[in-house]
Amino acid sequence: MNGEGDVALWDSVWRDHWYSKNALRTRRAGQKAACIRDPILRILTSNQAHVCEIGCGSGHFLKAVSDFLPPQTRFYGCDQSASAIRLARQTTSEVPNVALSVCDAGATPFPSGIFDAVFAVCVLEHVEDKGRVLEEMRRICRIGGYLILFYSSRHSAFRLERVLKSSLRSWKFGYQDELSARQVLELFRSNFSSKGHGTLQGDWDFPLLRSVDFLISLFAADWGRYQYYLLERVS
Numbered sequence: 001m002n003g004e005g006d007v008a009l010w011d012s013v014w015r016d017h018w019y020s021k022n023a024l025r026t027r028r029a030g031q032k033a034a035c036i037r038d039p040i041l042r043i044l045t046s047n048q049a050h051v052c053e054i055g056c057g058s059g060h061f062l063k064a065v066s067d068f069l070p071p072q073t074r075f076y077g078c079d080q081s082a083s084a085i086r087l088a089r090q091t092t093s094e095v096p097n098v099a100l101s102v103c104d105a106g107a108t109p110f111p112s113g114i115f116d117a118v119f120a121v122c123v124l125e126h127v128e129d130k131g132r133v134l135e136e137m138r139r140i141c142r143i144g145g146y147l148i149l150f151y152s153s154r155h156s157a158f159r160l161e162r163v164l165k166s167s168l169r170s171w172k173f174g175y176q177d178e179l180s181a182r183q184v185l186e187l188f189r190s191n192f193s194s195k196g197h198g199t200l201q202g203d204w205d206f207p208l209l210r211s212v213d214f215l216i217s218l219f220a221a222d223w224g225r226y227q228y229y230l231l232e233r234v235s
Helices: 004-016 022-043 060-066 082-091 131-140 157-167 181-187 207-217
Strands: 050-054 074-079 098-102 115-121 141-152 192-200 226-233
Touching (some): 004 082, 022 060, 050 060, 060 082, 060 115, 082 098, 115 131, 141 157
Parallel strands (some): 074 098, 115 141
């Protein structure tokens, strides 16, 4: 998403890193899909909706949402990493009506206004120059369609881990930022209207960080590993 260096890095992650393991990806995708299941079912009233995931990675989120959307739904996914798309083809092999492609998130092959819903699951945080990707998501989402977004939260102990590892040059996932809900919503203010957002805690693979986030969340409602957003395209 930011040049060939990032492509090589993410190819390596999807090939060799524990992050790409099937059990982990299945569990995390299921957690995220469960958060947005009810709003997706409310907004996708057509049995033949067209949905797309930008930066689909190994395809586990597409697989998870396909479990509760009508079988006539047409699924599309794209990622800059050929290694990710190879995994995604395996993951979604039993999903009907799915098409996957290797491309940059800022220059997809899709026609304008084709999608009823566009998913971006923990993708934008890895894009330093977000303008092209934001414009592309706006372009391919129809007016009245929805963007469903997950973004790593600025208000989380996991951010402290990422900042520390980045300073020690031991962070393995390239560029990443974390934003507050206000900052994320400001990115989309020109073309999208917020229809709600919520918080998803991290899982117990990292028990200390998860515990810290949980305890703080008892007193701060927006504190947690991820924020998720439902945004309607209005212009």
